[in-house]
Amino acid sequence: MKTNSDYKGFIFDLDGVLVSTEHNHFLAWQKTANLLGIEFSEKENENLKGVSRVDSLKYILNLGNAILSDGEFNNLLDFKNESYLESIQHLTQQNCLKGVVETLTKAKVKGLKLAVGSSSKNAKRILKLIEIEDFFDTVVDGSMVEHLKPSPEVFLKAATNLGLSPSECLVFEDAASGIQAAKSGGFTAIGVGNENIKQLADKYYNDLTEFTF
Numbered sequence: 001m002k003t004n005s006d007y008k009g010f011i012f013d014l015d016g017v018l019v020s021t022e023h024n025h026f027l028a029w030q031k032t033a034n035l036l037g038i039e040f041s042e043k044e045n046e047n048l049k050g051v052s053r054v055d056s057l058k059y060i061l062n063l064g065n066a067i068l069s070d071g072e073f074n075n076l077l078d079f080k081n082e083s084y085l086e087s088i089q090h091l092t093q094q095n096c097l098k099g100v101v102e103t104l105t106k107a108k109v110k111g112l113k114l115a116v117g118s119s120s121k122n123a124k125r126i127l128k129l130i131e132i133e134d135f136f137d138t139v140v141d142g143s144m145v146e147h148l149k150p151s152p153e154v155f156l157k158a159a160t161n162l163g164l165s166p167s168e169c170l171v172f173e174d175a176a177s178g179i180q181a182a183k184s185g186g187f188t189a190i191g192v193g194n195e196n197i198k199q200l201a202d203k204y205y206n207d208l209t210e211f212t213f
């Protein structure tokens, strides 16, 4: 059985693992759903963690049996993103989740390869805002792959960019779709900060301060 110190690379999901933006995504989706008269709860939002912007809107429309033209659909995607971006404009490194900066710093000192594998098309902008982009050897985001989580594509591309095989990498995730993506790609999946995924992950930590390597 491998230990945490046996891996050569770490691949991190962004939202909910490196930074606490999931509530901002939820509030922006709730505003969007309410525009259509659709109720949208935090419990429903659990199913959207890790899910792309387009698939998230499709999910919400389905909840309310709403049918939109392509134009209306795209306007709502823009509305959600603008409202999300407005709510995160003041993010700083203080918004990194517990243990993140310490884990990244230690991994760098140990010579590990580091990547971000995120469904978000805003990933690079957020990494810059929270001033941790320089830690990563590669960032693979939602604009760079054809299939998003639960497809393993984003993590497989990150591993390839690092020059590592899936078995040499740990993937850190807070979403069911992300754990599924990691496992179907042949990675060891570490669940962080979301008790709902405890049973799905290979290992689980409440936050990265508990993760030792």
Ligand code: BG6
Pocket: 014, 015, 022, 025, 048, 049, 050, 051, 052, 053, 056, 081, 118, 119, 120, 121, 122, 123, 142, 175
């Ligand atoms: C994921 C989030 O990281 O990115 C989802 O967990 C979000 O909540 C998805 O919908 C897409 O993000 P964005 O920033 O491209 O709308």
Ligand code: MG
Pocket: 013, 014, 015, 016, 017, 049, 050, 173, 174, 175, 178
């Ligand atoms: Mg996430």
